[in-house]
Amino acid sequence: MSNTELTKRTAVELAAGLAAGEYSSTELTQAHLDRIAAVEPTVHSFITVTAESALETAARVDQQRAAGAELHPFAGVPVTHKDLVSTTGIKTTAGSKMLENWVPPYDATVFKKTQEAGLPLLGKTNLDEFAMGSTTEHSAFGNTTNPWNPGHVPGGSSGGAAASVAAFEAPFSVGTDTGGSVRQPAAFTGTVGVKPTYGSVSRYGVIAMASSLDQVGPLARTVADAAALHQILAGHDPFDSTSLPDAVPDFLSAAQTGATAGLKGKKLGVIKQLQGEGWDAGVLATFQEALATAEAAGAEIVEVDLPSLSYALDAYYLIMPSEASSNLSRYDGVRFGLRELPTDGPVTAETMMKASRAAGFGAEVKRRIILGTYALSAGYYDAYYGSAQKVRTLVQRDFARAFEVADVLVSPTAPTTALKFGQETEADPMALYLGDVATIPANLAGIPGMSLPAGVSDGLPVGFQLLAPAREDIRLYGIGAGLEAALDDKRGSTVLAGIPELTVA
Numbered sequence: 001m002s003n004t005e006l007t008k009r010t011a012v013e014l015a016a017g018l019a020a021g022e023y024s025s026t027e028l029t030q031a032h033l034d035r036i037a038a039v040e041p042t043v044h045s046f047i048t049v050t051a052e053s054a055l056e057t058a059a060r061v062d063q064q065r066a067a068g069a070e071l072h073p074f075a076g077v078p079v080t081h082k083d084l085v086s087t088t089g090i091k092t093t094a095g096s097k098m099l100e101n102w103v104p105p106y107d108a109t110v111f112k113k114t115q116e117a118g119l120p121l122l123g124k125t126n127l128d129e130f131a132m133g134s135t136t137e138h139s140a141f142g143n144t145t146n147p148w149n150p151g152h153v154p155g156g157s158s159g160g161a162a163a164s165v166a167a168f169e170a171p172f173s174v175g176t177d178t179g180g181s182v183r184q185p186a187a188f189t190g191t192v193g194v195k196p197t198y199g200s201v202s203r204y205g206v207i208a209m210a211s212s213l214d215q216v217g218p219l220a221r222t223v224a225d226a227a228a229l230h231q232i233l234a235g236h237d238p239f240d241s242t243s244l245p246d247a248v249p250d251f252l253s254a255a256q257t258g259a260t261a262g263l264k265g266k267k268l269g270v271i272k273q274l275q276g277e278g279w280d281a282g283v284l285a286t287f288q289e290a291l292a293t294a295e296a297a298g299a300e301i302v303e304v305d306l307p308s309l310s311y312a313l314d315a316y317y318l319i320m321p322s323e324a325s326s327n328l329s330r331y332d333g334v335r336f337g338l339r340e341l342p343t344d345g346p347v348t349a350e351t352m353m354k355a356s357r358a359a360g361f362g363a364e365v366k367r368r369i370i371l372g373t374y375a376l377s378a379g380y381y382d383a384y385y386g387s388a389q390k391v392r393t394l395v396q397r398d399f400a401r402a403f404e405v406a407d408v409l410v411s412p413t414a415p416t417t418a419l420k421f422g423q424e425t426e427a428d429p430m431a432l433y434l435g436d437v438a439t440i441p442a443n444l445a446g447i448p449g450m451s452l453p454a455g456v457s458d459g460l461p462v463g464f465q466l467l468a469p470a471r472e473d474i475r476l477y478g479i480g481a482g483l484e485a486a487l488d489d490k491r492g493s494t495v496l497a498g499i500p501e502l503t504v505a
Contacts, residue, residue: 001022001023003031003034003035006023006027006028006031006032007031007032007035007168007169008168009171010171010220010221010222010224010225011074011077011171011172011220011221011222011225011228011229012222012224012225012228012252014028014077014171015073015074015076015077015228018065018075018076018077019073024058024062024076025057025058025059025061025062025065025075025076025077025078025118025120026055026058026059026062028058028076028077028078029054029055029057029058029076029078029120029122030055030058032078032122032169032170032171033049033051033054033055033122035167035168035169036049036122036123036169039147039167039169039502040169042145042150042502043144043145043147043150043163043164043167043169043502044126044142044143044144044145044160045080045125045126045144045160045161045163045164045167045169046080046122046123046124046125046126046160046164046169047083047091047093047095047123047124047125047126047139047141047160048083048090048091048093048123048124049122049123050090050121050122050123050124051122051123053090053120053121054078054120054121054122054123055120057115057118057119057120057121058076058078058120060118061075061076061118061120062076064118071118072116072117072118072232073228074117074118074119074228074232075117075118075119076118076119076120077119077171077172078119078120078121078122078170078171079114079119079120079121079122079170079171079172079173079174079229080121080122080123080124080125080160080161080164080165080169080170080173080174081110081111081114081121081124081125081161081173081174082124082125082127082158082160082161082173082174082175082176083095083124083125083126083127083160084127084130084131084176084206084207085108085110085111085124085174085176085205085206085207085216086104086106086107086108086111086205086206086207087104087107087108087111087121087124088104088105088106088107089103090103090104090121090124091103091124092104092124092207093124093140093141094127094129094130094131094207095126095127095128095129095130095131095138095139095140095141095157096129096130096140096360096361096362096365097140097338097359097360097361097362098331098337098338098356098357098360098361099207099331099337099338100140100338102336102337104205106205107205108202108204108205108206109202109204109205109237109239109240110174110201110202110205110206110216110233111174111205113232113233113235114174114232114233117232119232122164122169122170125144125158125160125161125163125164125173125175126139126141126142126144126159126160126163127139127156127157127158127159127160127161128156128157128159128181128364129361129362129364129365130207130209130324130328130365131157131158131176131178131181131207131209131214132157132209132324132364132365132368133156133157133364134155134156134157134180134181134184134432134435134436135153135154135155135156135159135419136153136154136155136156136157136159136160136163136185137153137156137421138156138157138362138363138364138365139160140362143421144159144160144163145163145421146163146166146188146189146418146460147163147166147167147189147499147500147502148166148189148190148418148459148460148461148499148500149418149459149460149500150502151420151421152188152417152418152419152420152421152460153188153418153419153420153421153423154166154185154188154189154418155184155185155186155187155188155189155414155418156181156184156185157176157178157181157185158173158175158176158177158181158182158185158193158219159185159188161173161174161175161182161185161219162175162182162185162186162188162189162191162193162219163185163189165189165191165219165220165221166189166190166191166221166496166499167502171220171221171225172218172219172220172221172225172226172228172229173218173219173220174216174217174218174219174229174233175193175216175217175218175219176206176214176215176216176217177193177195177214177215177216177217177439177443177449178209178210178213178214178215178320178443179213179316179320179436179439179440179443180195180413180414180436180438180439180440180442180443182194182195182217182218182219182451183195183413183439183449183450183451183463183465184413184414184435184436184439184451184463185219186219186413186451186452186463187412187413187414187451187453187461187462187463187465188414188417188418188460188461188463189418189461190453190456190461190495190496190499191219191220191221191453191496192219192220192221192222192223192225192226192450192451192452192453192480192484193217193218193219193226193450193451194217194218194219194226194230194448194449194450194451194473194476195215195217195439195442195443195448195449195450196215196216196217196230196233196234196448196473197215197244197446197447197448197470197471197472197473198212198213198215198242198443198446198447198470199240199242199243199244199446200234200244200246200448200471200473201215201216201217201230201233201234201235202216202233202235202237202239202240202243203215203216203240203242204237204239204240204243205239208327209320209323209324209327210319210320210321210322210323210324210327211242211323211327212319212323213316213319213320213323213443213444215443216233217230217233218230218233221494221496222484222494223255223258223259223450223452223477223480223481223484224252224255224256224259224481226255226450226477227251227252227254227255227477227481228251228252230251230473230477231248231249231250231251231252234248234251235248244471246471249473249474250474251473251474251477252477254474254475254477254478254481255477255478255480255481256481257478257481258477258478258479258480258481258482258485259481259482259484259485260485261478261482262297262298262482262485262486263294263297263298263299263479263482263483263486264297264298264299265298265299265300266298266299266300266407266408266479266482267299267300267302267405267406267407267408268291268294268299268300268301268302268406268407268408268409268410268466268479269302269303269304269402269403269405269406269407269408269409269410270291270301270302270303270304270409270410270411271304271306271309271402271409271410271411272303272304272305272306273305273306273307273309273310274309274411274412274437274438275287275411275412278415278434279412279415279416280415280416280417280457282417282457282458282462283412283414283415283416283417283457283462284412285457286412286454286455286456286457286462287411287412287454287462287464289454289455290454290455290464290483290487291410293483293486293487293490294483294486296486297482297483297486299483302405302406304402304405304406304409305402306395306398306399306402306441307398308391308394308395308397308398309395309398309441311391311394311395312391312395312437312440312441312444313433313434313436313437313440314388314391315387315388315389315391315392315395315444316388316436316440316443316444317371317433318371318375318384318385318387318388319385319388319389319392319444320368320372321368321369321371321372321375322372322375322376322384322385322388323372324365324368324369324372325368325369325371325372325373325376326372326376328361328365328369331356331357331360331361332353332356332357333352333353333355333356333357333360334349334352334353337356337360338356338359338360339352339356340352340355340356340358340359340360341355342354342355343355375388391444392444392445395441395444395445396444396445396446399441399445399447399467399469400469403468403469407468407475407479408466408467408468408475408476408479409466409467409468410464410465410466410467411438411465412438412454412462412463412464412465413438413439413451413462413463413464413465414435414438414439414463415434415435415437415438416435417457417458417460417461417462418460418461438465439465441467442467445470446470447467447468447469447470448467448468448470448472448473448476449465449466449467449468449476450465450466450467450476450477450480451463451464451465452464452466452480452483452484453487453494453495453496454487454495455487455491455495456495456498461495464483466479466480466483
């Protein structure tokens with residue numbers, strides 16, 4: 001089997017091939033490393049490629065399989081991790097100059113889980129600095145491009161993770177989602193991205209931005225592949241005080257069953273507030289076509305009204321920067337990370353801290369720290385942060401009511417397709433934040449969300465978002481796989497099959 005055939009197989013297919021002895025994990029891992037070497041100059045998905053350790057893990061899995069050891073079903077299938085996930089002995093930068101040379105002394109729980117399952121780590125993927133951004137243009141280590149069109153962004157902040165999957169550099173990837181940072185890049189790159197229920201996947205060892213909103217989630221090329229990776233990542237973690245004690249459901253079986261069972265009898269609630277004025281016409285048309293396909297497959301389409309969503313964006317952009325301001329206060333040039341000394345005047349802890357933060361943080365990070373510090377300051381806390389938390393409660397209540405009449409809620413994942421490079425810098429930052437309007441509510445409510453490819457508009461993918469009640473991630477996989485199957489039946493293949501072949505730089 002050629003390297004191209006290997007890299008274009010799904011993770012589920014790769015796992016089956018490994019179990020059947022069609023190829024070894026070493027061959028599979030090397031095929032992906034060769035693909036990375038070929039397209040990485042164009043895509044730039046990675047901050048760090050870990051070829052040596054990946055091949056070591058693959059060789060170990062091959063030896064264990066040859067000896068008849070009992071292995072995880074996906075042992076030997078390679079993976080990438082967003083460079084926000086701490087990895088012992090491997091540089092973890094958060095896309096920032098502040099942590100450019102930081103090598104963690106411990107593993108994040110999600111990384112440890114993929115290692116225990118025998119998944120070779122291909123590398124650490126690029127991101128907007130400290131996960132603050134929607135285009136991956138805010139990385140201190142250069143832009144990641146969209147494999148569909150290198151002149152367009154891959155989304156963010158998990159843009160490198162999504163691009164690595166879309167460019168066939170990896171079968172699946174681990175990202176993080178604070179306000180849509182898995183789902184929006186999935187939409188922009190024609191991949192599947194899932195934000196799990198808050199607390200169902202450990203955040204221990206994942207560099208924090210906004211602790212009450214952050215959630216680790218999978219990116220893949222199919223719903224089943226995302227389900228398989230989610231199943232590896234999920235589970236209670238005593239090192240994470242917000243970790244749920246729930247048993248891990250069989251997400252993969254739910255996806256496989258859903259693909260066969262279809263959508264008959266399922267109620268899809270179209271969110272009234274997440275369409276209309278301000279949304280790209282091509283995105284809305286593609287979304288409506290996908291809805292029509294779902295209805296033809298037996299789904300019932302209803303409209304739901306969530307009035308509090310009109311305030312969700314404002315609430316998010318008070319809560320998120322407030323928590324980010326608190327979390328990033330640890331980067332002071334004293335304990336770890338970048339240390340810069342002032343070039344003029346006396347050297348004190350205060351002047352060193354000022355110089356270190358000025359040199360280590362980028363413009364978007366500084367903007368959000370300032371906004372969050374202001375919102376938390378004396379005299380403004382109740383008016384801003386406190387009021388935003390009240391809106392958060394209203395959003396949760398609206399979702400609870402909506403789920404009484406619909407199995408899942410649906411909308412386009414983003415108002416537009418992938419932006420061109422430079423389009424963000426030409427825009428008002430506050431106007432750009434509107435691009436998160438569809439994804440943010442799920443993080444405020446702590447509910448699970450999925451983006452899967454709905455189709456293509458003007459040569460770029462359009463994402464279809466599904467939302468489910470908290471702790472009902474399994475429902476997302478069943479209905480998501482049913483929708484994926486219906487859409488694939490209509491167009492004859494997955495959206496990714498239409499990706500243009502990358503020009504190797």
